[in-house]
Amino acid sequence: MIHKILIANRGEIAVRVLRTAKAQGYRTVAVYSDADTHALHVRLADEAVRIGPAAVNASYLNAEAILDAAQRTGADAIHPGYGFLSENAGFAEACADAGLIFIGPPASAIELMGSKRRSKVAMQEAGVPVVPGFEEAGASDEALQQAAETVGFPLMIKASAGGGGRGMRLVQEPGELADQIQRARSEARNAFGDDELILEKAVIEPRHIEIQVFADTHGNVIHLGERDCSIQRRHQKVVEEAPSPFMTPELRAAMGEAAVKAAKACHYVGAGTVEFLVDRERNFYFLEMNTRLQVEHPVTELITGQDLVDWQLQVAEGVELPLQQDDVTLAGHAVEVRLYAEDPADSFMPQTGTLVDYTPAPVDGVRYDSGVQTGDTIPPFYDPMLAKVIAHGSTRSDAIRRLRRALEDMRVMGVTTNRSFLSHILGHPVFIAGEATTAFLDKDFLDAPTLHPASPSLTELGLAAIVLAHQAGEAGGRWSNSLPTALPFRLATGDTHHELALQWHNAGKVDVIQGEARVSLVVVAIDGTELDYIDNGVRQRCQYHSDGDHLYLQQLSRSLHVCDVTHAPASALEGSASDRVLASMDGAIIDVRAEAGQTVKRGDTLVVLEAMKMEHPLVAERDGEIAEVHVSAGSQVKRRQLLVKLTSDDASNEGATA
Template sequence: MLKKLLVANRGEIAVRVIRTARSLGYRTVAVYSDADANALHVDEADEAVRIGPAQVAASYLNADAILDAARRTGADCVHPGYGFLSENAGFATACADAGLVFVGPPAAAIELMGSKRRSKIAMQEAGVPVVPGFEGDNASDERLIIAAKDIGYPLMIKASAGGGGRGMRLVHNEGALADNIARARSEAKQSFGDDELILEKAVMEPRHIEIQVFADNHGHAVYLGERDCSIQRRHQKVVEEAPSPFVTPELRQAMGEAAVKAALACNYRGAGTVEFLVDQERNFYFLEMNTRLQVEHPVTELITGQDLVAWQLAVAEGEPLPLNQDQIRLNGHAIEVRLYAEDPASQFTPQTGRLERFEPALGDGIRIDSGIRTGDTITPHYDPMLAKVIAWGSTRSEARRRLLRALEDTQVNGVVTNRYFLGRVIGHDVFGAGEATTAFLAQHFADDPSMTATTVSIRELALAAAVLSHDHGHTEGWSNALATVIPLRLGSDEGTHELLVQRRNKSLRVSLDEDQIELADIRIGEGQLCYIDNGVRHRCHYQHYGDHLYLQLSGQSVRFTDRTHQPPEVDSLTGTGKVLATMDGAIIDVLVEEGQPVRQGDVLVILEAMKMEHPVKADRDGRVCGVHTAQGDQVRRQQLLVEVEPELTTHETDAAKETEQ
């Protein structure tokens, strides 16, 4: 009997695993880095052990520290969650050597499926359909170029050890092949320490369908339906649903049986996911097998009524699978989205900062999986996912409606999120028709309003004025007499807005240049503003602290700064020349030196945060007059990195010389 489980992970998956383990009677152990000392998963566990500084390599990827934490707490089993060490065969082996039960598959299965080349060969031998391509062992660039002639175009270059879209390139013609091979090798080497590549015929605009499989130590394996993960950005999943609106019962059975073959072929144990590409004619091809619990496993749990973490623990104890294939039933529909601290209007740049408010909207059929809470700080060290928002319904339409409402009503302030973007995706007609493929975002979303900076309306400015008037104690304006016009200066991402505000009898009239709006029957309290606009009663949520005000309405969030009592801004047609860090992160390259001329838009520094590289650019033409950072530095958001002074014109130079003389 296993009694104490150490969860070798963080965030929402650690919280999720701990809660199931606790319900089953296990004692639990959390591990944490310095950045996570006050994290939710630490508070949820019975015990917790510090394993290192914030950097991933020194903490959550530090196998020795994790194993030492298990030894010190007397844990007898380890759940790896997803990411980090979850698909590391060496870690699985080290757990076994330390006398710990690894809640996952055997190391040999992890190692096999971690290689795209070897796993594809194994699947061919097992009779699982694969995408035509080339899987030569450590093939040279020249061998890949020759093989590409036989495959034809378009084709995909893939890192054999890859995942998450890294080391992957789509090539449309022979002229672009050599350069893309070199780039894919470099990226694969940097990301995985292995630059082996394979080639595959590109399946254009496919569905990305994955099958949840489970196997035990007694030779049994089953599949628990499919998940449609076709909506992706940079090969990262955005929306997951089960069952797929594209999959027929016959296709489900064929893919499920193929997935079980894949599991049995590598002597699998525990939870795994076999991913397939499916073309428009419903031909399916093996893509890869993820040897862990998936991020999107909740949609499978909601339609099957099963707890997959409980299944994992049962299998780890040596028990047979709880159900056989004939006993597994699918009920209703479930859809999941990933709520991220990122800015869709700025190429999905990750966001850092303090979460001033996080209040998920709960209701019938809604499940929220999260590892954060109000007051937490989103750091640059880890993936910026805040929560998974999942909705179940008896029909797909019901699940979709519930999810859209949950997104619109979830309150999250302090950092920019993709909440509005997700709502627009779920509400899109193509998604509603069940016709979204992997090309959905590129084809249907490039011009969506959620992908551009929000334009503040006079209505939103009036709502902000109503809250600020109330919170500043200007309630004497709520009278039958016409109040004095009060000036109000509000800042937003667009700039500063100069308003004129009048209040009378719970009504508010706001003027902005030639525009004017009047709100009636205004009622404010407990973070909620109710009002009547054009005869219709509305409500919006708000949060006001210091000079900052957040409004949330119609699925969007708007932040204002009260600048009424600040000195007027000085207009400038050029940038400041002070190049600041856009977020907390690590400097991985400095591309300029003091005295070097630069143009506005030139990349000066490369900043790495949340597994992504972010170029930091000059905001004006000039010459570098100061470099205040170096490769390897850890920097904070708004920290000064480089200074650029304007270059003097010929006239200015001559004048300066005359002054010196």
């Protein structure tokens, strides 16, 4: 019997496992890096052990430190969560060698399914349909290029050891192949320490549908239905739902049977997911098997009424599965989105900073699996996911409606998030009709406003100025007395400055003036967190949080960060010079392609920054000559730190940033 469980992970999955483990009476141990000293999972666990500095390789991927933490705390089992060491066969073996129960499948299953090449061969032998392709062991660049002629274009390059979209490239034309092979190898090597690649025929605009399987140590293997994960960005899932709107009973039975075959073929134990691509004619092909709990497991929990972490713990203790296949029932519909600290209008650039307000909205049928709370700092070292927001309803429409309201009403301030992006997806006609494929974001959603920078409206700027005036005691006798002159404001949103003025009248009326433009608002009440106002006869509420001169506004899915620079010196308002390339965020420099005296063209990559598990090329925005290079490979940098300087060009008015 397990007594104490160490959770070898962080963020929302660590919190998720802690919740069930503590509810079932287990003692819990958290591990943490220096960046996570005050993290939520650390505060919730019964005990916690520091395992190293912030860098992943020195902490959450440090198997020796994690095993030492288990020994020091007397833990007798380790739950790996997902990511990090969850699919590391060597770590599973090391746990067994240390006398610890690894809450996951056998190392042999992890090793087999961790190789896209070997797992594909095994699935062919087991009678599971696979995508046609090329999966020769250790294939050279030349062998891949030759095989591509047989596979045909378009095709997919995939890292054999990969996951999460890293080391994966879609190649449309033969001329792109050599460069994409090199990029895929580099990314795979950096992400997994293994640059082996395979090729697959690209299935155009498929559905991505996966089957949740579970197996125990008594030979029982069942599936718990499917999840539709078709909406993806860079091969990473954005929205997941269960059941799939594309599913038929016949297809579910066939895919479920194939998934169970896959699990039996590798002598599986515990929770696993078999992923498939499904074409327009409902032909399905094995994609990969994830030998762990999936990020999207909550949608399966909500439609089956089962706690999959509890199932994992029971199986780890040698208990038989609580249900047989005929006992599994699916009730209602569930939809999940992943809330990230990222900016969709800036190529989804990951964001760092402090969450000055994180308050999930209470909505019936909505569950929040959060890894953060108000006051937490979002560091640059890890995946930027803040939470999963999941809604359940008796119908798909009910679940979508509840989820969208939850996103619009939750307070998330301090860092830019993809909240509006997610809300707009849930309201898109193609998604609502259940017709979204893996091409949805690139085909149907490409022109969505949330993907492009948007200037604040005069009304939004006026609301910000009203709040700032109220806090400064300049609001005209609590909205009752007229002021003889307009009160000027200079507000900054990013690098853009806005000049406007407020003119108060009786009964809370405020005119917002910007040049010849003017809007009239009526302030009803303001309480420190919410502004109640009337705009064009409609009474509305705007949420806000202030932090000195910084103000965060939020209304439905629209967010705005404003800085009051009304009294700032002119020198502080100048933008970046045209000859500077700045770090786009905190991170590590992994490649420097610039040197002093070098001539560069606009768009040339000068530095490659790695942050939040992604590579970010930083480019020159004008032609010129390199004057100074301030970093080298391995340098740790802060957001907006000067990396490269070009020779001065007074004729250029464009700022060169990443």
